[in-house]
Amino acid sequence: RPLCEVLFFPVPVTCPEPALSPGLSCPCPLPHTDSALSRLLRRILAAQRSLELCVFTVSCAPLARAVLQLHLRGVRVRVITDSDYMAASGSQIGALRSAGVIVRHNQTSGFMHHKFVIMDRTVVMTGSLNWTMQAIHTNKENVLISDDQTFVKAYLEEFERLWEEYDPA
Amino acid sequence: RPLCEVLFFPVPVTCPEPALSPGLSCPCPLPHTDSALSRLLRRILAAQRSLELCVFTVSCAPLARAVLQLHLRGVRVRVITDSDYMAASGSQIGALRSAGVIVRHNQTSGFMHHKFVIMDRTVVMTGSLNWTMQAIHTNKENVLISDDQTFVKAYLEEFERLWEEYDPA
Ligand SMILES: [Zn+2]
Ligand SMILES: [Zn+2]
Numbered sequence: 001r002p003l004c005e006v007l008f009f010p011v012p013v014t015c016p017e018p019a020l021s022p023g024l025s026c027p028c029p030l031p032h033t034d035s036a037l038s039r040l041l042r043r044i045l046a047a048q049r050s051l052e053l054c055v056f057t058v059s060c061a062p063l064a065r066a067v068l069q070l071h072l073r074g075v076r077v078r079v080i081t082d083s084d085y086m087a088a089s090g091s092q093i094g095a096l097r098s099a100g101v102i103v104r105h106n107q108t109s110g111f112m113h114h115k116f117v118i119m120d121r122t123v124v125m126t127g128s129l130n131w132t133m134q135a136i137h138t139n140k141e142n143v144l145i146s147d148d149q150t151f152v153k154a155y156l157e158e159f160e161r162l163w164e165e166y167d168p169a
Numbered sequence: 170r171p172l173c174e175v176l177f178f179p180v181p182v183t184c185p186e187p188a189l190s191p192g193l194s195c196p197c198p199l200p201h202t203d204s205a206l207s208r209l210l211r212r213i214l215a216a217q218r219s220l221e222l223c224v225f226t227v228s229c230a231p232l233a234r235a236v237l238q239l240h241l242r243g244v245r246v247r248v249i250t251d252s253d254y255m256a257a258s259g260s261q262i263g264a265l266r267s268a269g270v271i272v273r274h275n276q277t278s279g280f281m282h283h284k285f286v287i288m289d290r291t292v293v294m295t296g297s298l299n300w301t302m303q304a305i306h307t308n309k310e311n312v313l314i315s316d317d318q319t320f321v322k323a324y325l326e327e328f329e330r331l332w333e334e335y336d337p338a
Contacts, residue, residue: 115297126297128282128285148317151315
């Protein structure tokens, strides 16, 4: 049956460890309950082969950790982001690059304003959510999740177009 | 068959009149060709009974004109937007209100950052696109369009939640 899910934000601050390190018990004082953030983390961590991340702002540490885990696990991770915001304080793009994740960004004026992710070329997530703590815990935001192949194909094609357009070589 | 469409931006500047005033010939020097903007306009103008608009920034005049046309035609239009940006220069929210469209907005901190629209309770559009000229003609943006009732219902429920939360009474 088709995957049709929508996550809404903001959500209260909870501990990301149950999603990031399942099975380990965490002694921190935050609630260890489920939330739209932990569901987002689990969806991302479910990728087995490939992750295409095309997100304007990436400063949320738990989401960056999930991407890093995939990369370390051998999943093919490609990141496209906005050049202005990747240099901003709090950006996690530098940490991803230092770990060996390939990142490309726009060279021209105009924002690379997308906020979509594709897992294993079979699931796409898109919506208003930038990967920031403010977006997750303060703003009204949505993330639509679908495995409809018409949608997945459209976003994959856009990713490949931008991947070529932003090739620094 | 299900409606599964994704519009990508930016698009070159074209004349919105073929979408806004079909049948009238326009003498302006802009190209009168189809684009992702004219497709967006036609989708919105296809609403017969209701339009729920929940968009962070609304400054694009052609899109505001489409909403106004629906309102004047007797379609039930409800608008939710962000309080900071509705006061910004170029915002079309004042013009919509002056014409009698009911607009509600967030009262608290945190952005009302959604960018979704529901037509006739049967079609939803969501993505990264704010309703600004910069977004349409300069940024990399996406709008997903679906008539999947799971998606439509989720966004309608979010709209009704926010409509109550932002009730000024
Ligand atoms: Zn913890
Ligand atoms: Zn014209």
